[in-house]
Structures are given as structure tokens and as C-alpha cells.
Amino acid sequence: MTSDNQPLASGSSSNTAAPPIASSSSSTSAPVHAPAHPAFHPPGNSSSSAQQNIPLPTTSEEVITLITNIAEPFQIFQGLVPTLQDVANGKPWEGAKLKEKERQQMGEQTLSCGESNEVYNIEDSSVTSMTAGLTYLVSARLDILQSSSKAYYAELLTFTVRLCSLGQVEQFSMIPSRVIKLAWGLLRLAQHLKKVSLAIPALRSLITKSCRIGNFSGVYAAYLEACLIAKNFEAGNFVLDQVFLGVNGPGINYLDILTYHHHAGLVSAALKNYGKAKQYFLTVVSLPTATLSAIQLACAKRAILCELLETGKRISFPRYTASTVTRAIDKNASVYIDLAKGYESSNWSGVREIASKSDFSHDCNSGLIEQVLKSITKRRILQLKEVYSRMTINDLVARVGPSSRETVETVTAILGEMITTGRINASILPGSTPATSIVTFSEDKPIGSDQNSISSNSLAQANYLAAKLENELTAMSKHLGISKEYLKKQANILELGSGKGGGSSGPGGGKGRIDEFDQLMAAEEFGGGLAYGGAGGGGGGGIRGVGGNYGDMGF
Numbered sequence: 169m170t171s172d173n174q175p176l177a178s179g180s181s182s183n184t185a186a187p188p189i190a191s192s193s194s195s196t197s198a199p200v201h202a203p204a205h206p207a208f209h210p211p212g213n214s215s216s217s218a219q220q221n222i223p224l225p226t227t228s229e230e231v232i233t234l235i236t237n238i239a240e241p242f243q244i245f246q247g248l249v250p251t252l253q254d255v256a257n258g259k260p261w262e263g264a265k266l267k268e269k270e271r272q273q274m275g276e277q278t279l280s281c282g283e284s285n286e287v288y289n290i291e292d293s294s295v296t297s298m299t300a301g302l303t304y305l306v307s308a309r310l311d312i313l314q315s316s317s318k319a320y321y322a323e324l325l326t327f328t329v330r331l332c333s334l335g336q337v338e339q340f341s342m343i344p345s346r347v348i349k350l351a352w353g354l355l356r357l358a359q360h361l362k363k364v365s366l367a368i369p370a371l372r373s374l375i376t377k378s379c380r381i382g383n384f385s386g387v388y389a390a391y392l393e394a395c396l397i398a399k400n401f402e403a404g405n406f407v408l409d410q411v412f413l414g415v416n417g418p419g420i421n422y423l424d425i426l427t428y429h430h431h432a433g434l435v436s437a438a439l440k441n442y443g444k445a446k447q448y449f450l451t452v453v454s455l456p457t458a459t460l461s462a463i464q465l466a467c468a469k470r471a472i473l474c475e476l477l478e479t480g481k482r483i484s485f486p487r488y489t490a491s492t493v494t495r496a497i498d499k500n501a502s503v504y505i506d507l508a509k510g511y512e513s514s515n516w517s518g519v520r521e522i523a524s525k526s527d528f529s530h531d532c533n534s535g536l537i538e539q540v541l542k543s544i545t546k547r548r549i550l551q552l553k554e555v556y557s558r559m560t561i562n563d564l565v566a567r568v569g570p571s572s573r574e575t576v577e578t579v580t581a582i583l584g585e586m587i588t589t590g591r592i593n594a595s596i597l598p599g600s601t602p603a604t605s606i607v608t609f610s611e612d613k614p615i616g617s618d619q620n621s622i623s624s625n626s627l628a629q630a631n632y633l634a635a636k637l638e639n640e641l642t643a644m645s646k647h648l649g650i651s652k653e654y655l656k657k658q659a660n661i662l663e664l665g666s667g668k669g670g671g672s673s674g675p676g677g678g679k680g681r682i683d684e685f686d687q688l689m690a691a692e693e694f695g696g697g698l699a700y701g702g703a704g705g706g707g708g709g710g711i712r713g714v715g716g717n718y719g720d721m722g723f
Contacts (some may be wrong), residue, residue, distance in 0.1 A: 175429075193540035208263070223250045224260040228281040241338060244300050249342050252304045256280055263628065280351040288327045299339035303346050310353025314360075322361055327359055328354045328609050330369040332377075340378035345419025347378045348386035355390050364398045370412070372406060385473030386424035392431035397440075400705035404435035408444075411633060413640050426452050428462045433467065437474060438538065446474040446483070453493060454486040460496045466531065467495045471535040472504045480547050482508040503527045507540075514551070516544050545574055545582050546591065553592060553609045561596075561601040576603045583607065 174190045220570040225231045231252075238248040254260070255278055258271025281287065287305065295302060306328055313320045328347060332354070340347055358367035358522055371391040379385045379479040388407045433448035449471035453464050468485070475483035482505075485494060498505070503525055512520040520541065548568045552559070559567075560672070565579050574582075591610070599605040648654050 197244060208546065222247050223297070224251060224254055226255075226260045226278060228278060231279060231305070232279055234629060235298055235305065238301075239658065244339060245342055249300055250277065253343075253346075255712075256308070263491045266722070274314055276308045278715060279304050280312040280448060281309070283307055283313065283316065285323065288323050292330070295331060295334045296336050300337040300343055301550050303340070303343055303350055306331055307346055307353050308348040310357055311349070314356065316699050320357065322681070324411075325354070325357050325361055325363065325366065326441065327540045328357065329366060329370040332374045335374075335377055337377045341380075341417075344378065344385065344417030348390075348424070350374070351387040355394050358394070364394050365400070368398060368400060368403055372403075375407065380416055382410075382412060383414045384412040384415040384420060384425065384428070386420055386428075387652075389424050389428040389431060392428060392435060396431055396434055399438075401435050401438040407441075408432055408435065411448075411636075413636060422455075423463075426455065430463050430467055432635055433474075434472060437470070440539075442474040442477040446478060449474065450486060453497075457490050457493065459560060460490075460492050464493055464498060464611070468493070469501050469504050469531055470536060472501065472508050473533060473540055476508055476540055477513050477536075477543055480511065480543075482512050511540070511547075516548075519544065524531040545579065546586060549579075549586065550581060550592065553594070556609065558606060558608050560599070560603065561605045564607060565603075566707065580605070586603075 215404050222234070223230075225234055234248065234251065238244055256272065258266075258268065258273075258275045260278075261271045261274050263708060264271070283311045290298075290302075306324075307320075309324065311330065313324065328350070331350075345553050351374055354370060355364070355367050370396055371387065373386070375387050375391060379387060391407055392404050396457075403637045405513060424430070429448045433445045433452075436445035436448060449467040452467040452555070453471060454662055455464070457464070471485075485497070498523060504527075507522045509518060510516075510522060530533055545568055549564070552564065552567055554713045559581075561576055561580055564583075565574055565576055568574055568579060580596070583594065583596065584594075587594055587596075593611065594607055594609045597606040597608065
């Protein structure tokens with residue numbers, strides 16, 4: 169018997185409150201061991217003044233004591249959270265001869281409080297009152313225990329789901345970066361246990377409690393990835409159609425934004441809303457960057473396919489797309505471009521030949537390619553509508569083309585779907601046989617009063633958004649005008665334009681200044697060299713975006 173299975177200490181006898189953790193029943197013959205860590209008592213009634221000069225904990229016992237003894241909101245905000253963050257940053261080990269990453273690993277190890285099961289028995293009320301401290305503990309444990317199959321199991325998942333559901337809104341808002349870590353840790357554990365469906369409602373609750381409207385958070389990306397893995401695409405609508413004008417505190421990186429929009433595009437495509445999917449993919453493609461991310465290339469390929477499904481035409485990428493991205497698309501997505509050219513020119517046999525290539529399955533785009541092939545018949549019907557006003561189903565089948573392998577039954581079903589979804593305005597008059605039924609194509613319906621109302625509402629929303637964006641841009645412009653980095657960059661541009669500043673390449677060459685300018689641009693784009701998972705370092709050529717190699721998809 170290990171200490172993990174023993175009842176926790178009940179605390180002082182003078183404390184009349186019931187202990188938050190129920191004692192488990194055990195055999196009387198079993199040896200009694202001291203608990204691995206102090207018991208999680210109910211939060212104590214501390215002084216109303218904030219804790220000052222809190223010593224940094226260096227052991228699991230000290231972490232647990234700190235979490236359980238600080239209960240007042242002001243104390244949590246001013247004392248507990250900064251202290252635990254210092255531990256996560258490795259501050260207690262600054263004097264040791266360790267690299268920064270090693271100090272941070274020691275901090276996470278300390279915050280995880282080992283593999284003790286005691287934490288999982290905390291009462292619901294205590295989970296709520298100790299939200300911030302438990303979020304640090306559980307997120308660290310989710311990270312540390314990934315390599316330990318012994319402790320990386322369902323009980324940890326169950327408690328994490330409880331924390332997401334019972335956590336206090338105010339405390340979650342104090343630790344946005346830690347909430348993101350908790351969300352991804354929860355998803356990875358659920359993935360490991362093949363119980364991703366359990367993570368979706370928990371992550372949804374976490375979004376409701378920790379994310380502010382209009383502010384982006386990495387939790388959104390984790391939630392959409394859970395929906396994709398579980399194939400619960402309808403649930404993904406919960407975080408779509410949002411306009412982000414800010415970020416939900418620190419901890420957001422370039423990869424979070426790429427991943428969210430990529431996943432939003434996949435969810436929209438799975439729901440057959442190809443126009444919306446294309447817009448999400450284009451957002452990723454056109455994000456400012458100095459180095460192409462593999463996610464951007466994947467989104468470019470999927471945007472090409474979604475444009476074919478939406479309009480039947482080749483896509484035009486935004487003019488502000490970085491030249492490094494457009495060059496990479498031309499080089500690495502030539503099969504997709506050839507497919508789009510053939511589709512636009514109605515070269516259906518060529519489209520089918522290109523679609524049989526292995527590139528699409530290798531890129532995990534088999535589903536979209538299948539939809540593209542199925543859309544050929546719909547595209548032919550739309551083309552015939554422009555020429556004929558009436559025709560029988562049999563004639564329609566013949567003109568769609570024998571190579572489409574469509575029958576009277578399949579064409580009738582496809583036409584019925586197009587009429588139902590509003591893709592075409594037509595009616596079918598039954599004949600003596602299905603083949604002799606007459607299809608009558610009509611002009612597009614005039615805009616009715618309901619559509620006028622919808623249009624008016626959309627216009628009001630667009631005007632409101634435009635006003636908000638104008639205010640945001642004005643504020644950003646003022647902030648930019650006092651930015652030292654921006655002013656230095658402008659000074660470099662002026663000097664380069666006037667031919668001043670002799671660099672190493674000769675009079676007026678300014679080669680050294682160009683290098684500094686390029687690095688400054690990269691630092692501005694990626695947060696001074698910040699990159700996910702250590703992809704970008706500090707100086708020199710280490711300033712890069714995520715996905716520096718095409719194999720890094722980010723998820």
C-alpha cells in the first residue's frame with residue numbers, strides 16, 4: 169500500500185469545519201504511512217491584508233501550504249499568483265548553474281506536487297475557492313506526467329474536468345496564460361485516454377469562465393482541436409464568427425492564432441460552409457510573416473479547394489500576403505493550382521486525373537477532393553441553367569456528360585439538394601417516369617422583406633464593427649508614434665533612402681543596417697524572437713516564426 173491510498177490528516181482538533189477531502193476506507197491491518205504531502209484543508213481565514221514578502225516555495229509541501237492558506241481574492245491576486253508564477257519561471261533556482269529551461273522544468277516539477285492522489289478528493293467548494301492555485305498545480309501535473317503512464321490516467325482527467333467546471337471566474341481571469349496551458353494539457357490527456365468527447369464541455373466551460381468577448385485566447389484553438397478530433401463539428405460553432413480586437417492577457421503566441429483560424433476553417437468546411445472556411449484559411453495565409461509556416465501552406469491548399477467548391481473559380485490571395493508565402497505556394501502547391509485551372513476551364517477529365525494524385529491524400533485533403541469531384545455535376549447543372557430554361561431529367565443527365573457516371577436517380581437527388589439549399593432556383597414537374605420529369609429553371613428570387621431585414625441588420629453590425637476598428641486603429645497609431653523600435657526603424661529607412669550610413673558593403677551600401685532592420689522587423693512580428701516550443705531564439709538568425717520547417721504543423 170502506498171501513501172496515495174491512505175486517508176489524509178484531519179487537521180487541528182479545534183477546527184470545526186469539515187475537512188474537504190473524504191477519508192477513504194482501508195483495511196485495519198494495512199500499515200499506516202504519513203501522507204506524501206500535507207492535507208488540503210479548507211482555505212483558512214487569513215488576515216484581510218495582502219501577503220507581503222512571501223518566501224518562494226521550493227518543495228511540494230510548501231506549494232500545498234501556500235495554496236491552502238491564501239484565500240482572500242486580493243491576497244490571491246497580489247500574493248499567491250505572482251509567487252506561483254515566479255516558481256514556474258524557475259526564480260528560486262536562479263543562483264544555481266542551470267539553463268533557463270532547466271530552471272523552468274524544476275519549477276513545473278515543484279508545482280505539480282508529485283503524483284499524489286490527495287488533490288483529486290478535494291471538495292467542490294474548495295476547488296472553487298482555490299481555483300488559481302489548483303490551476304497552477306494541475307497544469308504543471310498535466311505537463312510533467314505525460315511521460316509517466318502510471319499517473320497519466322483517468323483520475324487526473326476527471327479532476328481537471330471538475331476544475332474547469334467549478335473554477336471561479338475571477339481567479340481564472342488572473343492567470344490567462346496558465347489557463348491556456350491547462351486547456352492544452354486537458355486535451356492531450358483526453359486524447360491519450362481516447363476520451364476527447366469529455367474534454368469538449370470542460371473546455372467550453374473554461375472559455376465561458378476565462379475568455380472575454382472580443383479578446384483572443386489560446387483556449388479557443390484547443391477547443392476547436394477537440395471538436396475536430398471528436399468529429400463534433402457542430403460544437404465548433406460555439407467559438408466561430410468572432411471578431412477579435414485584442415488578446416486575453418499574456419501567453420498568446422503566433423501559433424495559437426494560426427491554429428485557431430486553421431481549425432475554424434476545417435470545422436466550417438466539415439459543415440460544408442466553404443465560403444466561411446475559405447475566409448478563415450485566407451486569414452492564416454495573409455498573416456504578416458518573414459518565414460513561412462507549414463500551417464500557412466496547408467491553409468493555402470485548402471483555401472484553393474474551398475474556393476472551387478464555393479465559386480468554381482481559381483482563388484486570388486490577398487494582395488497584402490507576404491511575398492515569401494506566395495512564392496512558397498507557387499512552388500509547393502502546383503498540383504492544387506493545376507486542379508483549379510482545369511476546374512475553372514471545365515476540363516473535367518483533367519480534373520479527375522489530377523485529383524487521383526497522391527498529393528491530396530498526403531496533405532490530408534482527401535475529403536475536400538471528394539467534395540470537389542462531387543461538385544462537378546452541380547457545376548455542370550449551374551452552367552446548363554444559363555443556357556436552358558426547361559429540360560427533362562433525361563436530357564439533363566445526357567448534357568451533364570457521360571464521363572460523370574451520373575444516373576437519372578443521382579441527378580434528381582443532386583438537383584433536389586441544390587433546390588433545397590438555395591444553390592439554384594428551379595422546380596421539377598413529375599412526368600410519367602422519373603426520366604421524363606421536367607426541370608424548369610427560374611431567375612434568382614427577388615430580395616424579399618425578410619432578406620431586406622437581414623441585410624439591414626448586417627449593415628448595422630458592419631457599421632458598428634467599422635467604428636470599433638477605427639477607434640482601435642487610432643489608438644494603435646498613437647501608440648506606434650511613441651514606439652522607440654518603430655522610430656528607429658523609420659530612421660533606418662530614411663538613412664537607407666538617402667544613401668547614408670556606410671556599411672560593410674561599401675559607400676552608401678548600408679549592408680549592416682539592412683541586417684539590423686530585417687532583424688527588427690522579425691522581432692516586431694514575432695514578439696522579439698518569441699516562438700512556440702523554442703522554435704525561435706534570441707539573436708542572429710534565430711528570430712523566426714513558428715513552423716520553420718514544413719513538417720511542423722503545430723498540432
